[in-house]
Amino acid sequence: MAFQSVEYLLFLLVLLGTYFWLPRAAQNGLLLAASYVFYGWIHPWYVLLIGVHTLVDYSCGRLIGAARTRARKRLFLTLSLLTSFSILAVFKYLGFFTENITTLFAALGIMPAPWVITIALPAGISFFTFQSASYVIDVYRGRVEAERSLLDYADFVSFFPQLVAGPIERADNLLRQMCAPRRPGLLQIRSGFVLIVWGLFEKLVIADSAALIADKVFSLRDATFPVLWGGVLAFGVQIYADFSAYTDIARGSARLLGFELRENFNHPYLAQSLPDFWRRWHMSLSTWFRDYVYIPLGGSRGGAGRTARNLLITFFLSGLWHGASWNFVLWGIFHGVLVAGWPHLAHRWPILARSGGKPGAVFRVILTFALVHIGWLLFREHNIAMIGSGLTLNPLDAPTADWRMGAGLAAEALLYGLPLMALFPLAQKFRLVPRSDDERLLTWRWTFLQAATATLSVIGILALRCSVGSDFIYFQF
Amino acid sequence: MTPGVSKRLRLRAAAQLACVAACAVVLPAIFCRAIKPAPGEILPESDFFEPHAERDRLVKVRPDWILIGNSMLNSRLDWRTLSEISGRKARKVSQGGTQSAIWFLFLKNVVVRSGGKPEWVTIFFRDTDLSWPEFRTEGVNEDLIRRLRDPMEPEYDSLLATDRKGGPVGLTKSLIETAFPSDELTSAGRRKLQNLAFDLTDAGADIRRGNRRVELNELFSLGRLRHDLGSDLAGASSGAPVAGVAANDLPDPGMYDGAPMKFDPSPSVSFLPHMVALAHKHGFKLHFHRIKRRPLADNSRPDSRLLQAYMAELRSWLEAQGCVLTDESQDPSLTLAMYVDGDHISVDSQRAYAENFWARVQPIIGAGNRTQRR
Numbered sequence: 001m002a003f004q005s006v007e008y009l010l011f012l013l014v015l016l017g018t019y020f021w022l023p024r025a026a027q028n029g030l031l032l033a034a035s036y037v038f039y040g041w042i043h044p045w046y047v048l049l050i051g052v053h054t055l056v057d058y059s060c061g062r063l064i065g066a067a068r069t070r071a072r073k074r075l076f077l078t079l080s081l082l083t084s085f086s087i088l089a090v091f092k093y094l095g096f097f098t099e100n101i102t103t104l105f106a107a108l109g110i111m112p113a114p115w116v117i118t119i120a121l122p123a124g125i126s127f128f129t130f131q132s133a134s135y136v137i138d139v140y141r142g143r144v145e146a147e148r149s150l151l152d153y154a155d156f157v158s159f160f161p162q163l164v165a166g167p168i169e170r171a172d173n174l175l176r177q178m179c180a181p182r183r184p185g186l187l188q189i190r191s192g193f194v195l196i197v198w199g200l201f202e203k204l205v206i207a208d209s210a211a212l213i214a215d216k217v218f219s220l221r222d223a224t225f226p227v228l229w230g231g232v233l234a235f236g237v238q239i240y241a242d243f244s245a246y247t248d249i250a251r252g253s254a255r256l257l258g259f260e261l262r263e264n265f266n267h268p269y270l271a272q273s274l275p276d277f278w279r280r281w282h283m284s285l286s287t288w289f290r291d292y293v294y295i296p297l298g299g300s301r302g303g304a305g306r307t308a309r310n311l312l313i314t315f316f317l318s319g320l321w322h323g324a325s326w327n328f329v330l331w332g333i334f335h336g337v338l339v340a341g342w343p344h345l346a347h348r349w350p351i352l353a354r355s356g357g358k359p360g361a362v363f364r365v366i367l368t369f370a371l372v373h374i375g376w377l378l379f380r381e382h383n384i385a386m387i388g389s390g391l392t393l394n395p396l397d398a399p400t401a402d403w404r405m406g407a408g409l410a411a412e413a414l415l416y417g418l419p420l421m422a423l424f425p426l427a428q429k430f431r432l433v434p435r436s437d438d439e440r441l442l443t444w445r446w447t448f449l450q451a452a453t454a455t456l457s458v459i460g461i462l463a464l465r466c467s468v469g470s471d472f473i474y475f476q477f
Numbered sequence: 478m479t480p481g482v483s484k485r486l487r488l489r490a491a492a493q494l495a496c497v498a499a500c501a502v503v504l505p506a507i508f509c510r511a512i513k514p515a516p517g518e519i520l521p522e523s524d525f526f527e528p529h530a531e532r533d534r535l536v537k538v539r540p541d542w543i544l545i546g547n548s549m550l551n552s553r554l555d556w557r558t559l560s561e562i563s564g565r566k567a568r569k570v571s572q573g574g575t576q577s578a579i580w581f582l583f584l585k586n587v588v589v590r591s592g593g594k595p596e597w598v599t600i601f602f603r604d605t606d607l608s609w610p611e612f613r614t615e616g617v618n619e620d621l622i623r624r625l626r627d628p629m630e631p632e633y634d635s636l637l638a639t640d641r642k643g644g645p646v647g648l649t650k651s652l653i654e655t656a657f658p659s660d661e662l663t664s665a666g667r668r669k670l671q672n673l674a675f676d677l678t679d680a681g682a683d684i685r686r687g688n689r690r691v692e693l694n695e696l697f698s699l700g701r702l703r704h705d706l707g708s709d710l711a712g713a714s715s716g717a718p719v720a721g722v723a724a725n726d727l728p729d730p731g732m733y734d735g736a737p738m739k740f741d742p743s744p745s746v747s748f749l750p751h752m753v754a755l756a757h758k759h760g761f762k763l764h765f766h767r768i769k770r771r772p773l774a775d776n777s778r779p780d781s782r783l784l785q786a787y788m789a790e791l792r793s794w795l796e797a798q799g800c801v802l803t804d805e806s807q808d809p810s811l812t813l814a815m816y817v818d819g820d821h822i823s824v825d826s827q828r829a830y831a832e833n834f835w836a837r838v839q840p841i842i843g844a845g846n847r848t849q850r851r
Contacts, residue, residue: 006649220697221702455501
């Protein structure tokens with residue numbers, strides 16, 4: 001069920017109409033039923049898959065909690081992770097690895113032809129696998145206690161607002177809220193409503209309009225330098241708006257139900273370095289990889305060489321997490337190399353570190369923005385040969401008309417992206433974006449501000465929405 | 478709000494919530510009614526299908542042969558060339574990306590409503606398109622359907638279960654559309670934003686916005702699209718055709734996921750009987766033309782046994798209804814070299830295609846008595 005559909009609106013209204021009248025335990029029961037309906041809407045058998053995940057990780061969590069020896073704890077942790085990641089591997093990576101290995105065998109003459117295995121990827125599998133795995137690891141590490149209630153745990157794994165595309169939650173935030181009594185306040189409902197409307201604006205106006213441009217450019221077989229990079233820039237606008245929209249609608253929907261989800265973005269295109277970008281982009285995934293991959297590998301302990309190795313492994317896996325395709329692997333390695341190399345580059349060129357005043361900061365933002373967009377070319381283009389030809393295009397070969405068109409496409413995408421990429425950061429800088437528990441919300445001045453945001457978002461949707469809709473990009477991961 | 482908050486504060490919070498919700502609903506509804514864009518402000522995309530304009534065109538021209546279809550038709554035939562070759566007054570009512578639901582609406586709300594009396598209506602289709610009513614009725618086509626359809630479309634609504642008067646989803650959509658009538662506003666708003674982007678990037682060159690749009694349309698024309706993406710095949714179950722499929726019982730490579738493989742002419746699952754009923758009622762002859770999909774390197778495009786059975790049933794049903802089916806799918810003279818992208822024919826091959834097509838249908842359609850030089 002897509003967030004931007006009428007079906008979702010009705011689903012949410014029916015759920016809220018019942019939810020508020022129930023005690024906590026019944027609320028959680030209703031929430032689980034709603035989450036399974038939401039997920040099963042895409043395909044009913046998906047519910048079975050998430051049910052297996054839930055049962056295995058819940059049982060392993062309990063067994064780890066009850067185990068007296070380290071060895072037994074490790075045994076159940078291994079069992080849980082093996083089950084979760086095996087399921088993920090079958091659905092997401094089996095086809096990819098089979099095709100690549102058999103292609104190699106076919107090239108060597110060992111097999112007559114490569115095998116092609118096509119398995120439908122259940123939506124959101126990478127998200128709930130990671131969320132569930134983080135719980136089991138946290139129980140093993142003693143950071144959270146094993147959850148006793150299967151219902152509360154099932155709600156934590158399948159909570160519909162963030163089930164399909166995050167934010168990837170942790171037990172110490174969402175599971176804790178699942179177990180606690182809740183009754184959303186009127187201010188929370190109000191800010192949840194505004195967040196949903198703003199998220200719809202991001203999706204229907206910004207992301208879908210930029211997608212129209214990016215999709216056209218990436219369907220060209222002979223795009224020139226300015227046209228290609230105009231399209232890449234449009235994709236940069238699209239992916240940010242699209243993912244931010246999903247996160248905002250998810251956070252808004254959760255707020256209406258009395259939950260507070262974590263933030264996923266912090267103005268990533270204002271980052272002043274690649275490491276800074278990863279502290280601002282898809283934060284719930286970045287911190288997951290930091291806590292469960294990078295630090296266990298040794299993190300920054302053990303010298304520059306080992307740090308670089310750990311970063312490269314982490315980013316390689318992060319790339320692979322996004323999709324079973326070589327372009328995602330390349331994208332991960334590209335970021336890994338830049339993040340690992342950034343301190344050395346900054347040591348050599350101090351302008352890359354925090355120096356040079358405001359002009360220096362502007363330079364760093366522009367440089368980071370450009371590098372991130374080179375990365376987006378690798379991310380968006382699945383054909384490796386096309387990536388190669390895109391990266392070697394000569395700007396001087398492009399005719400004047402193509403420069404005009406490339407600039408026009410980029411300008412159009414940026415104009416659509418302006419509210420998210422410029423106005424929103426400005427509003428936050430001037431502290432015009434309140435938190436849901438902000439006491440100032442009770443004043444009429446802040447009511448007016450929220451009413452203006454919601455009204456302008458709706459007017460924006462009516463006046464500028466794109467007639468060609470598309471699924472959220474992160475559904476495919 | 479903390480539990481200890483006073484009743485007065487709670488009332489205030491409720492009033493504020495109501496205020497925010499009311500503003501977000503009422504002010505945009507007023508905005509939609511207050512702002513009326515001038516006709517020139519509405520985005521005239523090159524491939525923008527405007528039912529009123531199409532009807533006016535048909536009323537003016539009074540063609541005796543109308544061809545309906547999508548890009549399969551558009552990339553193959555130019556009405557001028559076809560009119561010239563056939564001596565008939567031929568015109569197209571077509572839009573890329575459309576399928577049988579929209580073709581039915583073209584027939585009913587454009588062709589029939591124009592009041593013209595074409596002798597023949599030809600519908601171009603690919604494989605099992607004609608009995609797959611829900612295919613391509615969403616996304617950009619939703620907007621087109623909204624502009625094409627009448628408030629009451631019994632055949633359409635019963636077939637696609639979109640009766641606007643029934644069902645909570647249909648009712649909600651209808652309510653939203655009534656509360657926020659914004660199609661023209663959206664079109665004008667997007668055009669203004671595109672104009673602003675053009676103005677910001679004309680770099681002093683005095684180029685009219687219309688020319689900028691022409692440039693863009695040329696940039697993204699069919700001939701410049703990638704083969705590996707198969708733009709027309711997005712969503713297809715597999716990419717290129719594979720040799721040796723003729724004898725197997727699997728769906729054909731390149732078929733769309735969900736394409737029906739059994740022919741069913743029931744009025745409850747297909748627009749075909751409704752199209753035939755319109756033809757009988759309004760006295761024109763219906764001709765269906767199956768196109769040849771992108772062939773293999775040896776220029777063949779064999780059908781699977783399933784598809785052969787489907788086509789045999791389709792043919793016998795159409796002939797029983799007094800309609801005609803022509804099928805170019807196994808014609809070896811339509812070679813791979815004529816194709817540009819997916820199943821589309823290149824502009825350079827259009828004339829050769831038109832001559833081939835006319836040779837095939839002339840015995841059925843018959844030459845006209847007027848040569849068109851429009």
